[in-house]
Amino acid sequence: MSVATDRPLRIGEVAMAVGTTARTIRYYEELGLLGSATDRPAGAHRTYGPADVDRLREIMRLRDLLGVSLDELQEIVEAVEARAALRVEFERSHDDARRQEILVEALGHIDRQLELVRRRVAELDGLEQELTARRRRVKTLLRVPT
Amino acid sequence: MSVATDRPLRIGEVAMAVGTTARTIRYYEELGLLGSATDRPAGAHRTYGPADVDRLREIMRLRDLLGVSLDELQEIVEAVEARAALRVEFERSHDDARRQEILVEALGHIDRQLELVRRRVAELDGLEQELTARRRRVKTLLRVPT
DNA sequence: TTGCTCCTCACGTCACGTGAGGTGGC
DNA sequence: TTGCTCCTCACGTCACGTGAGGTGGC
Numbered sequence: 001m002s003v004a005t006d007r008p009l010r011i012g013e014v015a016m017a018v019g020t021t022a023r024t025i026r027y028y029e030e031l032g033l034l035g036s037a038t039d040r041p042a043g044a045h046r047t048y049g050p051a052d053v054d055r056l057r058e059i060m061r062l063r064d065l066l067g068v069s070l071d072e073l074q075e076i077v078e079a080v081e082a083r084a085a086l087r088v089e090f091e092r093s094h095d096d097a098r099r100q101e102i103l104v105e106a107l108g109h110i111d112r113q114l115e116l117v118r119r120r121v122a123e124l125d126g127l128e129q130e131l132t133a134r135r136r137r138v139k140t141l142l143r144v145p146t
Numbered sequence: 147m148s149v150a151t152d153r154p155l156r157i158g159e160v161a162m163a164v165g166t167t168a169r170t171i172r173y174y175e176e177l178g179l180l181g182s183a184t185d186r187p188a189g190a191h192r193t194y195g196p197a198d199v200d201r202l203r204e205i206m207r208l209r210d211l212l213g214v215s216l217d218e219l220q221e222i223v224e225a226v227e228a229r230a231a232l233r234v235e236f237e238r239s240h241d242d243a244r245r246q247e248i249l250v251e252a253l254g255h256i257d258r259q260l261e262l263v264r265r266r267v268a269e270l271d272g273l274e275q276e277l278t279a280r281r282r283r284v285k286t287l288l289r290v291p292t
Numbered sequence: 293t294t295g296c297t298c299c300t301c302a303c304g305t306c307a308c309g310t311g312a313g314g315t316g317g318c
Numbered sequence: 319t320t321g322c323t324c325c326t327c328a329c330g331t332c333a334c335g336t337g338a339g340g341t342g343g344c
Binding site for chain 1: 207210211213246249250252253256257259260263264266267269270271273274277278280281284285287288
């Protein structure tokens with residue numbers, strides 16, 4: 001779907017792709033949410049790969065949909081990193097007990113996020129119920145079915 | 147469920163009831179989201195009735211669940227007011243054509259809000275799908291069913 | 293009268309927006 | 319070389335948080 005060249009992207013391209021601004025991306029880097037290339041010379045352009053784009057997209061989705069502060073996001077991102085690290089360890093490990101441990105931990109991370117998502121959905125469902133109830137009342141008064 | 151006295155509430159009580167702070171309530175009043183008692187002497191305590199509490203609760207819900215800015219909220223609140231005014235007019239009117247018009251307009255307001263709510267729910271559903279998919283993969287690796 | 297909550301400034305903070313002035317890559 | 323996007327300060331803004339100092343009602 002996207003342009004399939006693997007050429008590194010510049011900050012403006014990334015911003016456009018994920019629907020934000022360059023300023024926001026720099027800000028997230030400053031906060032440590034994005035992890036900057038440590039070898040970038042002062043004043044040089046930032047470059048990004050597909051993994052960076054995915055990561056930013058996920059951060060923004062959590063921010064928007066769950067309404068968490070960037071402080072809380074920091075924690076979530078750390079958990080995501082931890083999961084990635086665990087994944088690598090998992091792939092390499094041949095210790096079955098350790099592999100089990102890693103999976104259980106990963107499950108915990110996922111379940112905590114699911115909790116947040118489901119609570120939100122429930123709240124939104126409540127709002128939707130109310131709105132549809134109102135809608136029905138108005139419709140009834142209009143004498144037009146459904 | 148709540149304390150059933152109809153005694154007017156003070157700002158701290160309202161804040162506690164709806165889960166916010168006095169500062170926020172004053173700020174919303176300043177922005178015109180809440181409509182202040184124009185006859186309150188300078189320095190006198192603010193008082194609130196049940197209708198005020200309901201209104202604040204609705205504003206906060208829209209803010210949190212839909213993630214709209216207070217600027218956009220302003221518009222929504224105005225729409226809510228308009229609807230209330232139309233409701234009064236509707237009750238009093240004996241002109242059937244006018245009554246129809248009012249209902250149609252009310253329907254439009256409701257449908258616009260439903261649109262926002264449903265879009266959000268769809269986005270959250272997407273996120274939930276992804277998380278449950280991940281969960282399933284981990285579970286499979288753990289060799290524990292569901 | 294003593295606490296408590298309230299009041300009004302007013303400055304601080306978080307998550308960016310928005311220029312100002314300058315440098316770097318097709 | 320000319321545009322364009324990028325860079326780094328740095329101040330502005332929105333939605334409040336947080337005292338500072340003072341007044342008002344059970």
